[in-house]
Each structure stands twice: as structure tokens, then as C-alpha cells.
Amino acid sequence: MADAKPLSGLENIKADILIRAQKIYSLHPDIPLQKAVAIRGQHIWAFSQVIHGLDSCIGHATRVIDEPTATVLPSFDDTHTHLIFAGLSEFDVPVHAAKDIKELLNLIRHCASQTEPGQWITTTADWQEFNLKEHRFPTLQELDEVSNIHPIVVRRGGHNIVINSCAAALANITPATQPPLGGIIGINREGKLNGLLQDSATKLIECIRPPVSLERRVSGLDRASRKYAATGIGCVRDCFVPVADLAYLKAAHDAGRLNVRVRALVSTLGLSTVSDVDQILSEMEQWRHLQTDPWFSIWGVKFMIDGGIEAGATEEPYVNQNCGCAGHEACGRLLWDTEELVEAMDAVIRRGWRIGTHAYGDRAVRRLLDVYEVLLRRHPHLSNGTLVMEHGGLATPAQQARAVALGIAITIQQPLLHDIAGVQETYWGVERVNRLFPARQWLNLGADISGGSDYPVGMFGAMRSIWGMSTRQTVAGVRGPEHAISVSESIALHTTAAAKMLKESETRGSLRVGSFADLTLWSKDPFEVAERFYGSFGFGGSGDNSICDKCKIIVTTPFCTKCGQKVGGPSQKSSICGQCGITVTTPFCTQCGKKAIQSSTPTVARQEIDTGQKRADPNKDRNLVTQASKQGTSDSxxxxxxxxxxxxxxxxxxxxxxxxxxxxxxxxxxxxxxxxxxxxxxxxxxxxxxxxxxxxxxxxxxxxxxxxxxxxxxxxxxxxxxxxxxxxxxxxxxxxxxxxxxxxxxxxxxxxxxxxxxxxxxxxxxxxxxxxxxxxxxxxxxxxxxxxxxxxxxxxxxxxxxxxxPDFQPRLWILVEVAQYMLNIAGNYAVTADIKPYIDDVQAMKTEGVQQVITRRGYNCSVSREYRLLVGWLELLVILSKLVPDIPMKKFILDALEPPHVGSFEHVDTGIEVNKSTGIVSYQGAVYRFAPLYPVDADGFPK
Incomplete structure (x- = not known):
């Protein structure tokens, strides 16, 4: 492909930004490496394979970024994270820095000393008890020693909180309190509260906590989203947004303080009936207009079918049944009655929203696939990716194949595995932890998978996730190396595959002329020096190969990929996959997952990811996910x-x-x-x-x-x-x-x-x-x-x-369509010779009246019964055009009025009230009339 030229007709317009770099990876299969990219507005304008090939695009206001050794990639998506939590944590006690319980309590104590009595104290949630010296949560009794005059909430991840007695009293929680369905209230051996609340039981506290101010929420979202962006993340799919919190995201967006694109999933945590979900869906309707906003939109609805890392529903019992993590069940717990869940999800589908469901353990995955299968039989029109499985952590090979056959999309979170491996092994054992998030097998099956972090349980960061998926490294050592995938595939899961899952491939995910200019600039090429590159961020290995004394296998991390023990001593040996023919530094091929054969060839650590200079096609490996996905594409x-x-x-x-x-x-x-x-x-x-x-x-x-x-x-x-x-x-x-x-x-x-x-x-x-x-x-x-x-x-x-x-004759339908056309594009429309008479007539209606213009110009309907409907809508449109100069607000009012069953509507912000049955618009004491549009017959036309 030759240099991509500027969009047609814009050759003399200058770029806003010009970037020159050593390598610009489009990640599009038809676009080779580039060296210059021009940006105008929000979109990519042109590429060049010559470093100075776009210098003609430079104007006096053009910002030129010269990075001759840098690499450019598309921005990364985090398809399962929690920006809302991150924003709240910006002002919380930073207990994630603690090394032991004593330090954690001292951090809270210091905050309490500076906080007015009665004020709530909340901690950050991005920490794991396994990483504390004691390998446990703090207790209610320990928090009481810190303060008994402040309600204290210690958050850990999205599924657990620990409270003190003050908070418990405010929520009326006692040892006799019955937890809500799917929740746990922790009790110690003496029969007293230990302070731990899990899953839906956390709602007992969340519902009584005083709201944080709008300014503080917006400020938190501003700061948190900047941190996401600083790691290379350009879009987040927030999988836990209370419906009330949509207002905070919208406020941050309106203020220009959302620094990443956001796709929100409205949470149903704590709900257990169809009527509960229906109420949430009704509240969501006021936000439906956001679906056309490329920066902030609602993706759908989030369900949870089982608990988190301490309560995921498994087929086999937990290895440590006395840990208290599984509540009253030795195999975790399911949070919904199956039949009720089917009906609740059916209600969501009928409203036109997508569904993402947390399913962590293998029993939960089985149950979720059963539910999704029922829904697909009821709604065979659903497109692939409308139903998403979040995590699918312990999905078995049979369950994976079933999910792919059903067209279910899956989000996986390697940073989650990295951070919780130690805790999870306490509950499930090493063998099951090795099986978590089997990316290699998902790709081999052609699954529609994408990558995320699950912050605050796993740490977000573009390259952190890439490193994890390609090494399977965790805080407990390497786990499940046979599930590792290549760096190229890992990057695709956060770019091209993520955009596909979000149904945004045409605008994001790869870099092309006309696509959004969502890109990242890296000091080194991730495809070539991956492990050393990641190490510079404070994680990843040194890049040297080592041999495990016990297992006698070659690894590239301080831990053996087989047994997890720490190893030492560099080695000059590597392995070659007999099927793929690529050099690897783990016992399994990162492309096919098969065991590799030994070779004495010297190697640079993780040489298999060097796709830029040593292969004829630099995009070959980056297409692996696309090629694998095609295997599972339906004939349609x-x-x-x-x-x-x-x-x-x-x-x-x-x-x-x-x-x-x-x-x-x-x-x-x-x-x-x-x-x-x-x-x-x-x-x-x-x-x-x-x-x-x-x-x-x-x-x-x-x-x-x-x-x-x-x-x-x-x-x-x-x-x-x-x-x-x-x-x-x-x-x-x-x-x-x-x-x-x-x-x-x-x-x-x-x-x-x-x-x-x-x-x-x-x-x-x-x-x-x-x-x-x-x-x-x-x-x-x-x-x-x-x-x-x-x-x-x-x-x-x-x-x-x-x-x-328009037609060769003056048809009334054309006048309606042109009027709507003018409304939708806010006056920035081209006036061509054939459309000009209709535009003139729309403008004339504002001064002469709708029916007068129709009569004078001879507009007609081929179906007479349509006449009243069209006249009514034109008159209403003219009235609103006079009263509401704001185009988006005008469209919002018209959208709200359009459904045939809607007889009236009041817009609270403007005070405008429209009654379709009387044909009256009321505003500030004045009355405006239009042809009534309600009630309607069965076909939707006015009676």
C-alpha cells in the first residue's frame, strides 16, 4: 500500500499534529509500517512511509512531534475495569502501599486523626491480603482500636469490604442479620462480627454512605482517567457503574475531564428479581441518547452470577474449606435463581441493551452458558457479542467450545491473575489457578476475546497486561505457561480485538486514515524488546534465561514455569516449537500451545516476538487474533x-x-x-x-x-x-x-x-x-x-x-425528511441545487406556517392517511425550533415524543411540556398549537 494521502479535497489544509517516528504500526493487515502520521481534529488525516513525507502538511499552527527512535501503536482498550472505583479511590486512604496489617492500620489511624468525628473513612481497594505479611484481612476489632468515632470501610477489590463497629451500627448489622441473597456477613469463631462483608452484602453499607460531592467525584474521575491514559489506555469499559453514577461520568465528560473514552455497564449488584432490574432499566432510559457519543456511552447492563476470588462457584470443593471464603457452601456460591436470571436478562434484551455477566468459577460458567443458551433460543436475532462473559476464569475446554459455538464474547484479565494468584491458590489450589484465563486455548478455538485488568483487583496498565499474557507471571510465580500467547496476540486483544468486541472496529483499534487519532507513543518497540521493555516499568523479568534446578527447564523469569519455584543462573539455551518453527523461552509454544523441543541456539530473551525486522511481513503476527477469529465466524x-x-x-x-x-x-x-x-x-x-x-x-x-x-x-x-x-x-x-x-x-x-x-x-x-x-x-x-x-x-x-x-415532484414526505435532515446536522448542511427548494420551504414554514407552505407549493401524500401525521410533526418541529435553539436538546425532546404510546412529555430542564393528544406545547405560560398526534391506531397513525 502506498502512502495514505490526506482526505480528498483537503490537500491544502494543514495538520493540527504531525508525528514522525521510527515505526508506526497501524495493526491493519493492509497497511505496512509507516514513519509519519498527520492528525487533524480527532481523526488521522494521512500516513507516510517516509519520515518527512508529510512535511507539506505543516502549517504555522501545526504541532510537530519528532521522536526518531519511538514506536507508535493504537491506544489500548481495557475491556473490563472499574474507573468509577478508581475515581473514588483518589481521595481514599492509600492502604495499597501497606506491607502488613500494622502499617495498614496506621495509615487509617493517621487519616482518622485529621478527620472530624462522625465522618466516614474509606480506603483504596487495589490491594490483596496475600501481599500483606499476615496474608489476611484486618478485622472489625482491629479497626475499632483505630477509631470508634468514625465509620470505617476498608475496601478490597469490588467484592469485599471490612467495617468497624461504628459502621456496622449505622447499618444495623449484627451477628443475627440475615445477608441478602448472594452475600456474606462474616462471623468469627466467638460468634461475633469480624467486619467482613462480601458481594451483595456490601450493599448494606454502600446504601447508607453519604454521597460524595459532585466536584469531588468529577475531580476523582479526572485524576484517575489521567492515570489510565498515562499507561497507554485510551478507552475503558467500566463494568460496575451504579445507575446514579452515570450522572458523575456525564458531568466529567461535559467538563472535559474524562481523559479516556468510557463504555459503561450499569450494575445490578444486590438485585435479585425481574422487577428490580426493570426499575434500573427505566432509570437508564434517560441516558439512551448517549449511545451516539463517541467519548462516553452506555455499553449495557452488568450481572454477576457468582462471587469473586473468594466465592467463585466451582464444580469441585475449595481446597481450604475452613477459610470462610465460600460462605456456607464448599463450592462457592451462585448469586441468582436461574429462572429469575433468565427473565431479568430477557427484560434487558427487550430494551435493546447488551449484557455482560461476571462468571468466574467453572460451575458459574456452566450456569451462565445455560442461561445464555435459553436467551439465544428466545432471541435468535442477537448478534455475536451482544452477550458477553466477563472473566470465564475457570472455563473448561468443553465450556470454551460451547461459548464459541454460541457466539459469546469473553473478556479476560491477566493482571487479575497476576495479583490474586497467591490468594486464589489458598482457596482453589495451584492446579486450578494454573487453568485460569486460558488465552491460548480461547484463541485456538477462534473465540472473540479481549483483554482487561479488572482494576482494582488487578492493576491496570497497557504493557503490564501484555507482559502477563505472554509470560503468565504472577506474584506466586509463573502459572499455566501453556496458556501463554505471543506479544503480538496480546497487543491485539487490547486493540483490534477489543474494538471488535465493542463494535467500534471502523473507528478505533487500528490506525487508518479517517479513524480516531487514538494512539500511543513508546520509547521502544514492544514487539522487539518486550521483556526488558516491561522491566523498565518496574515489572517483568531481567531478560536473562534461567534453568530450574528441579525441573531442568528454561525460563525467562525468576520463577520456574513448571513448579513456580525461584531459579537462578543465566542459560544460553532456548526452545523451538516443532509446529510453528519459532524460538521460545518457555516449554510451550506461544502460538500453538504445544510443547517445544530443545535447541542449543543462543537467543535473546523472548526472541519470538521480534516481528519488526526479522520477518518479511511485520504485520504477520499481529494478525494472529484476526485469523483465529475468522475460524469461528458464522456464514452470515x-x-x-x-x-x-x-x-x-x-x-x-x-x-x-x-x-x-x-x-x-x-x-x-x-x-x-x-x-x-x-x-x-x-x-x-x-x-x-x-x-x-x-x-x-x-x-x-x-x-x-x-x-x-x-x-x-x-x-x-x-x-x-x-x-x-x-x-x-x-x-x-x-x-x-x-x-x-x-x-x-x-x-x-x-x-x-x-x-x-x-x-x-x-x-x-x-x-x-x-x-x-x-x-x-x-x-x-x-x-x-x-x-x-x-x-x-x-x-x-x-x-x-x-x-x-429529493423527488422530481413536491412530495410531503421529502419536506419532512429535509426538515429532519436540517435539524440533525445543526446547520452544517450542504445546499445543493436539488435540495435548496425544500430547505427554503422549511425556513418559510417558520414565518408563514406549515399548512400555508404546503398549500402554496402543492405538497402531497400518495397515502392520504399519512397527511395528518406529517403535518403534525412539521408543526411540532417548527414550534420546538423557535423555543429550543440547542440542537441536541431539541432532538432529545423529539426522540422522547416519537414512540406512538407516548401521549405527553415534560422536559424538566427547559420547562417545555408537549401534549400530543391536545396538540399543545406549553412554555413559560404561553401555548403553541399543532395537529394532534395522539391517540393512535394499532398501526401508530393518529386516529
Missing amino acids: ARDFTSLVERSIVAWNSLTYADDPDVTGSVSRLSTALRSFDSIDDLFRSRIMFWFFQRRESFMTQTQFIKWDVNRLDEYVLLPMDEGYVNKKDCFYVSHFWRTREAPDPRDEDFKLVHQDLSTQQWTYVWTDWTCLPQGARTPAEREYTNRMLMRTPVLMRECGFEWRY
Whole structure:
């Protein structure tokens, strides 16, 4: 690939930032190493393989970063972490620095001496009791000795807190208190409280703690997100966000104090019923508009099916059943009734949200896969990655294969294993700890996995995770070396694979012209000098090989990869994988996981990661995750010669098509669809399916379910992926006929559409049915439809809405679409010759009135019953345009009013109240009238 040039038409515009470096890794398979990258605004503008190849982009305001020995990579994603916790910890007692219980208590004591009586004292959570000299938690009695006039909460990770008597009294917690479902209240041998609360029992304290001020929360998020960014992390998926805390994230975002992109999962911790979850889902609705924000959005909902490292649900009993970690069960504990969990998750899916579920032990993984399988039978339209398994720590080989077959995405957290290995071995034993987070096997199966930290249980940091996944090093020594993966694969799990899981591959994860300029600058090339590089950050080995005296195997860490014992003495021997042919320094190949054979070839430590200079293709290894993932890709994602072929395959993949519980009409439709061999067969049939949808249905739905059996006769949607589709996630092409003989005789409009989409990222394209008729009526129409449909796959990307290309006659639908087009893009629209009359008419409606303009210009509807609906919406739009100058706020109000079942709405911030049944907008004592839009008939049109 030659140098990537600046975006077309912008050659004379200068870059905001120009970076020159020794190596710029795109991580895109078609883009070789680059040496210069130009950035304009938030996006990458151009690349060059020549160090000064973009100097022409330098202007007087361009910031030039010259780093001739540096390496540039995309920014890293942490797909499972807890930024909310990190922000709260910024002002907490830093007990993570303590070496023993005495030091931990002294840190709290010092804080208490400077804190007013009655004020709460809380500690940081990023520490492990195994790393304390005593290998245990502090107790309530010890905390009471520190202070009995302050409520004290010692947090450890996200699953455990230890409290003193003052806090217990405020929460009315006694030895007789029954813990909530899935929680533990610790009792010592004397039958007294020991202060430990686990899992859902922590809610007993969290619900009574006084709220932290908005400024302090925002400041904490500012400081914490800067720390994430400083390690190379550009996006975090926060997997535990109380719904109320969304306001703090939004406030930090609005203030420009979120320094990483955030994808939030709303927590259901402490909930145990469908009604509880429904309440949370209702509270989430006010935040749904954030889904189009590339910086801060809600990813979905977080469930927990078992406990954490002390209470993960296992098939076999814990090795230390007297440790108190498993509560009343020797095999950990499950937190939900299975049937209740299915219904709760079903409610989430029906609202259009994704689900991430904590499942740590192998029994929890089995139960979660059972639940997910039920949900997939109910909702076969769900796309891969809609249901995610968080951790899957102890997943067995059979469970791994089952998860991949179901299309379940998995997030793994090597820093978690590194930090908790010692604690976990106390509960589960070395053998099970060796099996945790089997990345090698997941990749070999073609799983959709990505990497995270699980901070505060594991320490965040881009290269810390890479080092851990490629060495399997932990605080207790190397554990499970057969599960190690290469540095290239590890980096992919935090970049390309992470973006894929988040469904953001078109904008992030790799560096390309037009993608977000989310990149990192490293002093050395991680692909070449990995272990020494990591050591410079205070973790990782020295880079020298050693031999374990006991096991007689070669290692690159101070610990034996087989037995975990400390070793010494450098060695000049390495190993070669017989299958992959690469040099390794562990007894297992980092590519295939097979045992390597001995060789006497001298080696530099971890030479197998040297992909930059010693291989013909520097991107070869970095594509390993992509290649592995392709093995598990469903047929519906392949390239097809036609959309009909693709849709037939997609239809064949539906489990409900052959379900005996499904009505006979669906089975007959399935059989008919499978019989099509070409576009002509489709148009000769009288079946209308998801290529098209009636306009009435489009206007009356705000969310669409692809392959909804009840709407197969009215679909426009091309199902690139299964799942829910929100109207705001679509690119709507109002593409009307240019002449009475053919819709687009010279492909002019098709070229415009392609031009619009080629420089942006879209997911779905809605095409008006007047452009692509359901049944071919003339030879010209058949030819056009065939050509358009055959080319449509190249247009499918990810988007919002757009309205363009008006008809040869003044149709009222076009006026509505142009009015919405003007609203959505905040005045920054291009006025072309064909759209100008409609823009002029929209402006005239504000002064003359809607019906007056319609009458004067002769706008009409081909379906008379649509007239009132369109007039009402136009009048409402004009009223709001006068009252609400803020475009996003105006869109928010219209979105809230759009569902047919909504009869009225009040916007608290502005005081605007809209009543669709009376056709009245009230604002500051004034009344504005529009054609009533409510109540509606079953089809969503006004009665």
C-alpha cells in the first residue's frame, strides 16, 4: 500500500499534529509500517512511509512531534475495569502501599486523626491480603482500636469490604442479620462480627454512605482517567457503574475531564428479581441518547452470577474449606435463581441493551452458558457479542467450545491473575489457578476475546497486561505457561480485538486514515524488546534465561514455569516449537500451545516476538487474533455474490425457522426464501421481507428487531448482523426517482450515496421503498433494483441519520425528511441545487406556517392517511425550533415524543411540556398549537 494521502479535497489544509517516528504500526493487515502520521481534529488525516513525507502538511499552527527512535501503536482498550472505583479511590486512604496489617492500620489511624468525628473513612481497594505479611484481612476489632468515632470501610477489590463497629451500627448489622441473597456477613469463631462483608452484602453499607460531592467525584474521575491514559489506555469499559453514577461520568465528560473514552455497564449488584432490574432499566432510559457519543456511552447492563476470588462457584470443593471464603457452601456460591436470571436478562434484551455477566468459577460458567443458551433460543436475532462473559476464569475446554459455538464474547484479565494468584491458590489450589484465563486455548478455538485488568483487583496498565499474557507471571510465580500467547496476540486483544468486541472496529483499534487519532507513543518497540521493555516499568523479568534446578527447564523469569519455584543462573539455551518453527523461552509454544523441543541456539530473551525486522511481513503476527477469529465466524458474515444469497444463508442460520413452536407460516416463508437462487427469483416472488419496510412501520418504531417474525412482511433492513437496531443508528437514504421512467438513470444518486459513505463509518442503511420497489414493475425498475442491491454491501458501515436526494415532484414526505435532515446536522448542511427548494420551504414554514407552505407549493401524500401525521410533526418541529435553539436538546425532546404510546412529555430542564393528544406545547405560560398526534391506531397513525 502506498502512502495514505490526506482526505480528498483537503490537500491544502494543514495538520493540527504531525508525528514522525521510527515505526508506526497501524495493526491493519493492509497497511505496512509507516514513519509519519498527520492528525487533524480527532481523526488521522494521512500516513507516510517516509519520515518527512508529510512535511507539506505543516502549517504555522501545526504541532510537530519528532521522536526518531519511538514506536507508535493504537491506544489500548481495557475491556473490563472499574474507573468509577478508581475515581473514588483518589481521595481514599492509600492502604495499597501497606506491607502488613500494622502499617495498614496506621495509615487509617493517621487519616482518622485529621478527620472530624462522625465522618466516614474509606480506603483504596487495589490491594490483596496475600501481599500483606499476615496474608489476611484486618478485622472489625482491629479497626475499632483505630477509631470508634468514625465509620470505617476498608475496601478490597469490588467484592469485599471490612467495617468497624461504628459502621456496622449505622447499618444495623449484627451477628443475627440475615445477608441478602448472594452475600456474606462474616462471623468469627466467638460468634461475633469480624467486619467482613462480601458481594451483595456490601450493599448494606454502600446504601447508607453519604454521597460524595459532585466536584469531588468529577475531580476523582479526572485524576484517575489521567492515570489510565498515562499507561497507554485510551478507552475503558467500566463494568460496575451504579445507575446514579452515570450522572458523575456525564458531568466529567461535559467538563472535559474524562481523559479516556468510557463504555459503561450499569450494575445490578444486590438485585435479585425481574422487577428490580426493570426499575434500573427505566432509570437508564434517560441516558439512551448517549449511545451516539463517541467519548462516553452506555455499553449495557452488568450481572454477576457468582462471587469473586473468594466465592467463585466451582464444580469441585475449595481446597481450604475452613477459610470462610465460600460462605456456607464448599463450592462457592451462585448469586441468582436461574429462572429469575433468565427473565431479568430477557427484560434487558427487550430494551435493546447488551449484557455482560461476571462468571468466574467453572460451575458459574456452566450456569451462565445455560442461561445464555435459553436467551439465544428466545432471541435468535442477537448478534455475536451482544452477550458477553466477563472473566470465564475457570472455563473448561468443553465450556470454551460451547461459548464459541454460541457466539459469546469473553473478556479476560491477566493482571487479575497476576495479583490474586497467591490468594486464589489458598482457596482453589495451584492446579486450578494454573487453568485460569486460558488465552491460548480461547484463541485456538477462534473465540472473540479481549483483554482487561479488572482494576482494582488487578492493576491496570497497557504493557503490564501484555507482559502477563505472554509470560503468565504472577506474584506466586509463573502459572499455566501453556496458556501463554505471543506479544503480538496480546497487543491485539487490547486493540483490534477489543474494538471488535465493542463494535467500534471502523473507528478505533487500528490506525487508518479517517479513524480516531487514538494512539500511543513508546520509547521502544514492544514487539522487539518486550521483556526488558516491561522491566523498565518496574515489572517483568531481567531478560536473562534461567534453568530450574528441579525441573531442568528454561525460563525467562525468576520463577520456574513448571513448579513456580525461584531459579537462578543465566542459560544460553532456548526452545523451538516443532509446529510453528519459532524460538521460545518457555516449554510451550506461544502460538500453538504445544510443547517445544530443545535447541542449543543462543537467543535473546523472548526472541519470538521480534516481528519488526526479522520477518518479511511485520504485520504477520499481529494478525494472529484476526485469523483465529475468522475460524469461528458464522456464514452470515462472509462475502457473498449477492445480497439474496447472503440473506438466504442468514435465514438458514435462524434456529427458530425449524422450531416446532413457531407458526406454520414462518416455516413456509423460510422454505420459500431458501428456494431463491437469484435477485430475479426474489422479485418474481410475492414475498416482501427484510430488504424493505413499509414507511408506516418505520415512522412508528424507534427500535427494530431484525428477523422479527411478526414483521417480516414490512422490513427494509439488510441484516448485516443480528440484533436490535435503533432508528438513530441508521443512515436513511431518501432516494426518490429522478425521472418517471427510472429512479436514477445515470447512477448519479448512487454515486452520491457511495461518496457520502466512503469517508465515514456506518452500520445500517435504510433505503426508501420507492427507490427499491418490492416487486419489479418495469424492465428499467428491475435493472436498477438489481444493480443497486448488488452494490449495497459496500455501503454498509455505521452511522446516524441522513436525508437526501429529493423527488422530481413536491412530495410531503421529502419536506419532512429535509426538515429532519436540517435539524440533525445543526446547520452544517450542504445546499445543493436539488435540495435548496425544500430547505427554503422549511425556513418559510417558520414565518408563514406549515399548512400555508404546503398549500402554496402543492405538497402531497400518495397515502392520504399519512397527511395528518406529517403535518403534525412539521408543526411540532417548527414550534420546538423557535423555543429550543440547542440542537441536541431539541432532538432529545423529539426522540422522547416519537414512540406512538407516548401521549405527553415534560422536559424538566427547559420547562417545555408537549401534549400530543391536545396538540399543545406549553412554555413559560404561553401555548403553541399543532395537529394532534395522539391517540393512535394499532398501526401508530393518529386516529
